[in-house]
Amino acid sequence: MIAGLEQPTSGSIQISGADAKETTPGERKIGMVFQNYALYPHLTVFENLAFSLRAARMQKSLIRERVEEIARLLELEAMLAKRPGALSGGQKQRVALGRALVRQPSLFLMDEPLSNLDAILREKMRVDLRHLHEVTHATTIYVTHDQVEAMTMSDRILVMQQGKLEQIGTPNEIYHRPATLFVGRFFGSPPMNALKGKIRVQSGQFEFVSAHHNEKIVMAQPTEAGLDQLLDASPTCWLGFRPEDVEVGKGDGVHLFVTVTYLETLGARTHVHVKWGDDPLVYFIEHQDRIPERNETAWITIPYAAFHWFDERQDRLDIHPSGRTVLSVKNSRRVLAAVNGVEV
Structure with a gap:
């Protein structure tokens, strides 16, 4: 055209x-x-x-x-x-x-x-x-x-999937603030890790429970992370985080106990494929770091600030009160819906 x-x-x-x-x-x-x-x-x-x-x-x-x-x-x-x-x-x-x-x-x-x-x-x-x-x-x-x-x-990048507009933004915006889970996983190698589950309150604690097994993540900072808003907005959600944000060992953030399933050696770094319960995840380590063995177990840490939350439609949830964006996700959805000719 x-x-x-x-x-x-x-x-x-x-x-x-x-x-x-x-x-x-x-x-x-x-x-x-x-x-x-x-x-x-x-x-x-x-x-x-x-x-x-x-x-x-x-x-x-x-x-x-x-x-x-x-x-x-x-x-x-x-x-x-x-x-x-x-x-x-x-x-x-x-x-x-x-x-x-x-x-x-x-x-x-x-x-x-x-x-x-x-x-x-x-x-x-x-x-x-x-x-x-x-x-x-x-x-x-x-x-x-x-x-x-x-x-x-x-x-500027315009991302389309099956004829529908997903997001428009600079490379930095697309990578660090993906509007949908598709955009988050399309950009980045290895792709963004994505966990499907639900947020619930158990004994006064906010927990993310995987949809594929009984493992859970206890969120120690529910107010700062805005999880109280997420509970009302979309109890079923997707939790995303990028491989480069994963730290080996127990640090400041969420701790996951994982099992190494596969290693991809690329010279300068190694991609480590692991499983958390039945959920596959991936992170990478630099060439000077110790390379784990297959079937080895380990603790990994994901900082709270590294999380990307998406609702059950896989649209981004900007739940962190300190977040800043020129065009809010709610208004972005309206713009994209108008372009794609659908109702929201």
């Missing part, structure tokens, strides 16, 4: 402050970069870059000047006479970027442009694309299923 290939059923599309709904795709000054490069195999790199300029009947001298400028920017000068079949995956992707850049668009649309590259080349291209954005200052809408690309390259 942004490119003009499909028409929206309602609403408007604003590009550079103007309603683009009535304009043709060619009039929108959009540069498109495809997942599979979409280069013309029978044309040289120069001819691929110059194709749209020749179609616009630009003067030959200006075409050469523009193409050579883009070739210098993308380090393609030595490849201008080659055809796509003689290029590597990274070189093809740079040609595809150059073909979009040469038109000097006001908006870039990129559809998973790095998904066909190997891990090392993908990392380099992430840096190159970010540098390219800083040079051109053009707005870029970048579609990806890779959380690392989203976190490292974007100024």
Whole structure:
């Protein structure tokens, strides 16, 4: 719809402050970069870059000047006479970027442009694309299923699941204040730990009881954590915490007695998979720390401040009274519901 290939059923599309709904795709000054490069195999790199300029009947001298400028920017000068079949995956992707850049668009649309590259080349291209954005200052809408690309390259992230909008925010907001459990678990590797259960009061104490077994977590700070509000709002809930917030041993926070089930050694750190009752959890330790054995038992600690609470619909519960957010979760739900066309 942004490119003009499909028409929206309602609403408007604003590009550079103007309603683009009535304009043709060619009039929108959009540069498109495809997942599979979409280069013309029978044309040289120069001819691929110059194709749209020749179609616009630009003067030959200006075409050469523009193409050579883009070739210098993308380090393609030595490849201008080659055809796509003689290029590597990274070189093809740079040609595809150059073909979009040469038109000097006001908006870039990129559809998973790095998904066909190997891990090392993908990392380099992430840096190159970010540098390219800083040079051109053009707005870029970048579609990806890779959380690392989203976190490292974007100024703002829009998270969608099954056609529904989950959250809009900066990478920092998305990671540290996920609006839904899906967002919390999608961003981060390993993903956020999530425990389903209920909050209850037992002998004057607030407890989180797992839905999968009889183990419980006694919350020693119910008022500070806002659990008294949670009890009224949603007794069935999800408790989330990130692997990097887990401390080995008994420290200040909630203590869990776990059994090690699996180890993933990654060099700089090791992912430790454990079970708390029947609930699987994961945390990691650095390479200099002692690596536990499989089936070994241990105490781990999660600080109270590390908890993320979600209601039974898996929407975030901002229950901590000291929390600050520009857009409250309640209002966020209304905004997202309006976008998604559902009632709340």
